[in-house]
Amino acid sequence: MAKKQVVDENYLERKPVRNQSLSWKQDDENKVTLEIENIGFFNTVAQKLFKKPKVSYIHLDENGSFLWPLLDGEKTILELGVLVKEHFGEKAEPLYERLAKYFQILESYNFIEFRN
Numbered sequence: 001m002a003k004k005q006v007v008d009e010n011y012l013e014r015k016p017v018r019n020q021s022l023s024w025k026q027d028d029e030n031k032v033t034l035e036i037e038n039i040g041f042f043n044t045v046a047q048k049l050f051k052k053p054k055v056s057y058i059h060l061d062e063n064g065s066f067l068w069p070l071l072d073g074e075k076t077i078l079e080l081g082v083l084v085k086e087h088f089g090e091k092a093e094p095l096y097e098r099l100a101k102y103f104q105i106l107e108s109y110n111f112i113e114f115r116n
Contacts, residue, residue: 012081012096015115016103017073022111024068032065034058034111063088064102073115077103 023035046052
């Protein structure tokens with residue numbers, strides 16, 4: 001039986017980048033809204049039968065709206081955390097636990113991916 005290869009990677013050293021196929025906009029108050037197009041067979045059926053929208057709008061909170069434009073694939077989560085700490089101060093605590101969970105959620109919805 002072959003042994004599994006263990007990859008020792010620090011999650012905070014990962015570099016998140018926005019999914020380029022997503023549309024997004026930033027309003028006058030710097031709030032970011034993601035525009036997700038509902039495509040595929042099941043979404044088409046739901047649109048016709050249940051009058052579901054063709055586009056879903058995801059409104060990011062204050063922290064997410066601050067981070068979203070910074071996700072360029074160049075900055076690590078650790079570097080982004082420093083920027084969040086400078087901008088929000090103590091309001092951002094517990095900082096890195098929240099950032100790690102936030103990026104896990106974004107990745108699970110394919111809103112971001114990580115660069116090496």
